[in-house]
Amino acid sequence: MARQIQLLTCVGKGRYGEVWKGKWQGELVAVKVFASRDEQSWARETEIYNTVLLRHSNILGYIASDMTSRNSETQMWLVSYYHPNGSLFEFLQRRELDKNLMLKLCLTAANGIAHLHTDILGTCGKNAIAHRDIKSKNILVKDDLSCCIADLGLAVTHSPTEDKIVIPKHNHRVGTKRYMPPEVLEETLNTYSFECFKQADVYSFALVLWEIARRCVCGGIVEEAKPPFYDVVNYDPSFEEMRKVVAVDGYRPVIPNRWSSDPSLSLVVKIMKESWCEHPHSRLTIHRVKKTLMKAMDQLAPDV
Numbered sequence: 387m388a389r390q391i392q393l394l395t396c397v398g399k400g401r402y403g404e405v406w407k408g409k410w411q412g413e414l415v416a417v418k419v420f421a422s423r424d425e426q427s428w429a430r431e432t433e434i435y436n437t438v439l440l441r442h443s444n445i446l447g448y449i450a451s452d453m454t455s456r457n458s459e460t461q462m463w464l465v466s467y468y469h470p471n472g473s474l475f476e477f478l479q480r481r482e483l484d485k486n487l488m489l490k491l492c493l494t495a496a497n498g499i500a501h502l503h504t505d506i507l508g509t510c511g512k513n514a515i516a517h518r519d520i521k522s523k524n525i526l527v528k529d530d531l532s533c534c535i536a537d538l539g540l541a542v543t544h545s546p547t548e549d550k551i552v553i554p555k556h557n558h559r560v561g562t563k564r565y566m567p568p569e570v571l572e573e574t575l576n577t578y579s580f581e582c583f584k585q586a587d588v589y590s591f592a593l594v595l596w597e598i599a600r601r602c603v604c605g606g607i608v609e610e611a612k613p614p615f616y617d618v619v620n621y622d623p624s625f626e627e628m629r630k631v632v633a634v635d636g637y638r639p640v641i642p643n644r645w646s647s648d649p650s651l652s653l654v655v656k657i658m659k660e661s662w663c664e665h666p667h668s669r670l671t672i673h674r675v676k677k678t679l680m681k682a683m684d685q686l687a688p689d690v
């Protein structure tokens with residue numbers, strides 16, 4: 387498999403390794419090349435993608451996994467569809483949004499997370515999956531400007547029948563500090579309750595909603611693309627810095643006044659506030675987030 391792929395250009399670097407634009411049998415593909423120290427993430431993501439029924443329009447389309455030894459080095463690859471728009475993070479840097487596109491990005495990303503969170507019973511069902519690293523860099527924008535969720539290397543699965551939670555072992559990778567909820571920063575998250583992992587995903591997703599809303603032009607005003615907490619922590623914040631801001635001070639991203647005077651944006655604001663609240667059990671479920679976004683889309687007067 388790997389031998390048939392021609393790597394063209396590197397399109398992204400993460401802690402896990404690199405993402406390359408590649409060509410396979412005349413098709414453009416994305417290839418994630420893992421550093422050998424990250425075999426756990428490679429194995430975990432392979433295991434998750436091999437879960438039946440994980441194929442969904444708002445989950446990154448997986449093609450194959452490959453492990454080859456190349457000049458005595460073990461090379462681990464994951465191959466997926468290639469999305470020229472790149473990540474939501476990059477997309478928001480270069481694009482302003484109208485309300486329709488703003489809601490579409492929010493809703494399709496929520497739909498992908500809802501699919502992960504849902505357990506489908508039955509022989510070829512799927513266990514519920516919590517992502518644990520939701521952020522705008524791990525969401526891709528497809529050609530039709532809908533979102534799909536990527537980076538499942540940290541995911542936690544829950545089997546409802548055995549009520550067993552599978553947490554990747556020795557996986558030193560933890561989520562991205564900037565998007566960590568207070569309970570993770572305080573280390574009070576109850577790892578025996580799968581619900582807690584889903585609630586943590588909803589907190590992180592609320593920050594992504596804030597990033598998207600900033601780029602929505604309304605009343606001729608738009609904010610520039612910024613990561614959450616850009617105003618209070620520096621580029622690569624430490625765990626301690628984030629704990630002080632998020633858990634101790636209870637600080638949350640600023641909501642510009644203009645958002646509250648627009649029907650669509652004020653609905654998204656309501657979702658954010660009820661999703662990034664300090665107490666995990668008070669947060670909305672991703673299913674409720676989805677329903678509210680669908681309502682906002684219906685209420686949006688069709689562009690005449």
Ligand SMILES: Cc1cccc(C2=C(c3ccc4ncccc4n3)CNN2)n1
Nearest residue numbers: 416417418464465466468469472536537
């Ligand atoms: C499972 C897998 C395979 C290949 C890439 C990825 C991945 C990403 C990815 C996927 C497709 C892309 N297409 C274009 C540009 C960047 C991309 N990044 C981002 N995080 N993980 N995941």
